[in-house]
Amino acid sequence: MFSLKPKSEKGCDITSQPKGHDCCSVQPKGKALCPSCHTKAKGVLAKTLEHLLIDKTKEKLTSLEGFYFCKTPSCKVVYFKDAIQLTQKDIMVVVGHKEGATPATVCYCFNWTKEKIQAQLDETGKSTALKEIKEKMKNPGCACEILNPSGGCCLGDVSKVIKELQSS
């Protein structure tokens, strides 16, 4: 499996930036519009695709650089670049961002799913997901850039999911 190395102290300042920080990985700058849903998508590193694409798909691609990740739940496109569109069938893990994903994983480093968060909410009315993820980000550290299909930190997604489930 992967080694989850602790981050340097200043590398992961999660307390002052509760959501949307990008300490876990340096994602490529710039956004592109998804050719299918026309929503802005963030770039992903080649190593994200290297880890998550199935071999058959990788063999067909000349380069893993320059792809974007579409997180729109109703859109079937997961990664795209120019005329190339990759979907769930090209990816080794279930992409929890997409509608109907089971399990609907939100934190790939520490395995938090919507199902698990819902179970906590049913039982206690609140979720310990954010607190536990933040603690584990300090030690042992996270590996979002190779484990999360988005290539980025999950904290924003996790807090959104908690809010959504709480209000439903």
Ligand SMILES: [Zn+2]
């Ligand atoms: Zn899309």
